[in-house]
Amino acid sequence: MLDKRYQVFISTSGSEMQPERMILAQTLVGMGFFSWGLEQRTPLSTAFARRQVDDCDYVIILLGSQYGEQSVSGVGYMHLEYIYAVTKQKPMIVFMHEDPLSRDISLQDSKPELREKFQEFRKLLQQEVDQVFTYRSMRDLEMAVRFNMPQMLERYPVQGWVRPQNTQALHDEIDSLKAKLEQLETEAGKREVDPFLSLPKVAMHEDFGFEYRMHAYQDGNFKELKIQKKMTWAQLLGILGATFIHPTPEEYFSKRMNEYLNDTGLNDARREMPRAHAVARSQINIRALHSIKMQMRQNEWIIQSGRDERQRMLWQLTPKGQKLLESNLLDADRVLQLKSTY
Known part of the structure; x- marks a missing residue:
């Protein structure tokens, strides 16, 4: 069995999500993932975030009860990171709080226009992302991550990262998978029913x-x-x-x-x-x-x-x-x- 690791880009609204982000990162590390992401955003950090998205294997959107700091265009940095990840067709999973209004008032947006943008973005994620899961407590979040991330690996397999000394094993596994793929394609070609x-x-x-x-x-x-x-x-x-x-x-x-x-x-x-x-x-x-x-x-x-x-x-x-x-x-x-x- 190859010792694989996967890069995960975590996008959140900002520092108010630090407790959840810490739980998420710690859980991911224990499961063989490396986590990236930025908590403090500026116009200069946007390019760096995009490079991280380019290099990552999976993207996680962690949504609490705030839209987050906005760019000069009026669109939140978290929202922009989501859009960029979609354009790059990165496998994505969303963990969002089940009831944002039940969180402490200090963790919610104070301005009506930001509350409206938050609700619109939350609805957008629910409509466009296939893998969306809710949580109420830190324990809920940890269990949701432990249960659903292995399924992401199965549904959206990626190359990941393998230690250099394991490259020969990786080549052997690739050859084995190629042989299985050829066999499956041959069998599929013999079938009379094709959905298209x-x-x-x-x-x-x-x-x-x-x-x-x-x-x-x-x-x-x-x-x-x-x-x-x-x-x-x-x-x-x-x-x-x-x-x-x-x-x-x-x-x-x-x-x-x-x-x-x-x-x-x-x-x-x-x-x-x-x-x-x-x-x-x-x-x-x-x-x-x-x-x-x-x-x-x-x-x-x-x-x-x-x-x-x-x-x-x-x-x-x-x-x-x-x-x-x-x-x-x-x-x-x-x-x-x-x-x-x-």
């Missing part, structure tokens, strides 16, 4: 509706918008097709779509904020992204093409998809050509 086959095929001119979020800036103010958008399948193929001409990791579905939405989202933002001058951090709804991927697979435009050296699933444009991409069928639906390429 129940999808009807779509025409190029048909619309697909989806939701995405963005940050919009107007008159020096910042606001997170939730946008409802429609695009034709011809447009979607035009955006994603060039990315998957060669075998490319699955994560580039979201990367390419979010780049496109960042480049074109200003017009969408101006429907709600007419004087908006910039947008950033566009993020397509993860379920919508999955639907796009499965529909393109069903239409035989893309196909799975194995895994890379990091065991990431690879996708590639099919000859049919390549022919459509090179034909004039997309001319009436040409989309913005993105600046970056894989």
Whole structure:
């Protein structure tokens, strides 16, 4: 058995959560996790927090009864760390107090606008994060961590960190897992039932509706918008097709779509904020992204093409998809050509 360790980034509202944070950190250390995070935030610390999120294996949001200190944009640092972790698709788990209003008044926000932001953020976490657990006492928190973190390792396996002297054992385990994976994929290929086959095929001119979020800036103010958008399948193929001409990791579905939405989202933002001058951090709804991927697979435009050296699933444009991409069928639906390429 390999002696693995995992990096966990802990995001809280601030110093009032220090007792809970201490219990959380101590419990994690005993379970083989290294915990990171910042209690005191400033504009200069934001970049450091992002680097920690980039390097971590899991993200924990620990929410008590305060929204926390706000950045110059009016969005709390904890809220910004959450948004950044989502854009990086980090496995996330939330531990929140069951009844924030029952906590001591000194631990609650004193300003009405902060109380409102706290409630909105709490509701957002409950709606968007799959793994949300509540606690009332320190003991409850400790037990919730001990019970649920091992399940996170099973549901969202990551590479973690292994002592250097154990690298040969790690390579042996990787080889063993590769063999098991090949066997499972072979068995899966023999099965007649595939969930995506129940999808009807779509025409190029048909619309697909989806939701995405963005940050919009107007008159020096910042606001997170939730946008409802429609695009034709011809447009979607035009955006994603060039990315998957060669075998490319699955994560580039979201990367390419979010780049496109960042480049074109200003017009969408101006429907709600007419004087908006910039947008950033566009993020397509993860379920919508999955639907796009499965529909393109069903239409035989893309196909799975194995895994890379990091065991990431690879996708590639099919000859049919390549022919459509090179034909004039997309001319009436040409989309913005993105600046970056894989």
